[in-house]
Amino acid sequence: MKFIHYIEKISGVDVYGLVSLLIFVVFFSVMLTWVIRADKKKIKEMSEIPLH
């Protein structure tokens, strides 16, 4: 009794991996771009919310 290869038995299993990888990469690149490009003043304003 070997406990391998059963993930292959799900029909269309490749889509699972691809979709999640895609979501992962897209989400992170968009977030990173935003974080890097974000307006300094806005960021400062948001970071100071707890203080006032």
Place this chain on the structure above:
Amino acid sequence: MQVETFYYDNRIVRAFGYATVVFAIVGMLAGLWVAIQFYAPAASLNFAPTTFGRLRPLHTNAIIFAFVGNCIFTGVYYSLQRLCKARMFSDKLSWIHFWGWQAIIAAAAITLLLGYTTGKEYAELEWPIDIAITVVWVVFGINLFGTILKRREKHLYVAIWFYIATWVTVAMLHIVNSFEIPVSFLKSYSWYAGVQDALVQWWYGHNAVAFFLTTPILGLMYYFLPKAANRPVYSYRLSIIHFWALIFIYIWAGPHHLLYTSLPDWAQSLGTVFSIMLIAPSWGGMLNGLFTLRGAWDKVREDPVLKFMVVAITCYGMATFEGPILSLKSVNAISHFTDWTIAHVHIGGLGWNGFMAFAMLYYLVPKMWSTNLYSKKLATNHFWLGTIGIILYAVPLYWAGFTQSVMWKSFTPEGQLKFQFLETVTNIIPMYITRSVGGTLYLAGAVLMSYNLYKTIRQGKFIPNEEAQAAPLLKTEKPKREYWHRLLERKPVTMLILSLIVVGIGGIIELVPTFLVKSNIPTIASVKPYTPLELQGRDIYVREGCYTCHSQMIRPFRDEVARYGEYSKAGEFVYDHPFQWGSKRTGPDLAREGGKYPDSWHYNHMYDPRSMSPGSIMPQYVWLLDNKLDTSSTAAKIRAMKTLGVPYPDGYDRVANIDLMKQADSIAYNLKKDKIETPADVEIVALIAYMQRIGRDIKTEQKQRMTMK
């Protein structure tokens, strides 16, 4: 613009704050009590509710859900109002939440001590309480989102994101892991069996650490640290990356609790990979916290609040570095099932959660009573007691874990196991004693804090409704250009859905394949459902919390196979609702216990473990010898199992008790041959039946194969 005047609700914060202090002491006392039982088994008082197996779940549940839970709610109810510039959405919901949660804690304490448990770690509470938790959690959610929606502050500060992610993920984890089929009012069986149950449980267990003990506390850190240091967080950009990376990656890491078990290999590797990746966001968060204090370290010397926070954040960093290391298979082979894990979680529990809670209380109480802390000196003493307590707690256990593991794996030159299991236990007793000294110091610190806070409260005047002013949000306001993320962080509902998708992906990828395992496992023909008596015995095994000290999972290592027998196979557990693999070996593994000793050995051993194994630290289970076995539940249990797919013949529920009594009589007869007179219908007989069954299906298969050859 018209400025509005409104009032923050401090009463609810005060209520949760009091509950935090009370349950801190209760939870720690329970912890100390179980710690003492390691070297003084008589401390179990030979009384069922105070044995380790029942008290330990009480300790873990009290600390996680009562102490840290109330701490989270204290912090959320305080900071959310201020970050949203709005009073809580509904005072009524706040109070339903508060009393509902305390009622759940009370119900949990009573049922756990009485032995009502699902047998799944940190999810031990039975189904009616599970439903109550769901209801109260939804009430909290409505209150949380209601407040966010009526806020007067445009942006959602990062702390609120952590609160949202916490709410949605805990809801998901709790519901998925709590699928169970009720047998009676306080008894149920897990919907899942064996490998699947283990995977769901540790997907839950790991993420309970992530989303109950980590993300909400990080939210508190992002609010209270800037407050206490009076400066914004080091990098707000980093906090955004920290948030998304953390919730995205954490959800995948659960299987690292099951390395080298019968869990499929791909799932184990998945757990390891994501655990390693977790270092990045965790340390991002830690550095963000510590760097916030750059140039302000002189304040740390003065201010007890900051002192506690610095150690808390450092412990967070240590625990989140150690976690990934422990997920490496080679390290896990040594650490798993030993006290190393216990040391690791207490760095997190005592250091990160405890110290953050203390810091928050020391900050909040003077603020809400508009006074100064009664004594900084006492607080500093608390700080040192706590810090030394953590060290005295953790270091001996690291030592104990490593030593014991090495002893387990030692062979003589002739190829025999060098140490009996019991020798490896008695060898580390001094470490257990030192650990409880550390715990005592830590508890003493908490008592000191209670006194200090009490005196502070006495000298101040409580502000039940704190006045504040802010302009309302204008609906019409539309900036020319908006980045998507900024749009997003103004929309809490979108945020909620996105967080759910992010954590959902990991969950689905991890769980779906294993749900299909059932149809794909080549089942082992010789593995048969439990007999009615064994099933009853198994429920006693679960009730007494045997899984808190005994594993049922032999890993494929030379020493484990030599000590316990053939390593465990996934197909052996298909009828185990719930699985009982365990996570700690204070006693030896029981996966191949069946047939190892005669029935009379088990009988005597349960009556007094030290009569059979001198030096054993196992509690006595004297009541099992007298308690009548409740056979009225047999039919319902068989029916429930049948619903879950266990192949009992149709109508078996009606005749099951006949088989049960037959087997019980034969065990009583066996015992009589060894000069033990006992009625057949007592609990010990059922437990012996179960113990003699564990792991035998495969043994018989091998014997048959041998004879065939």
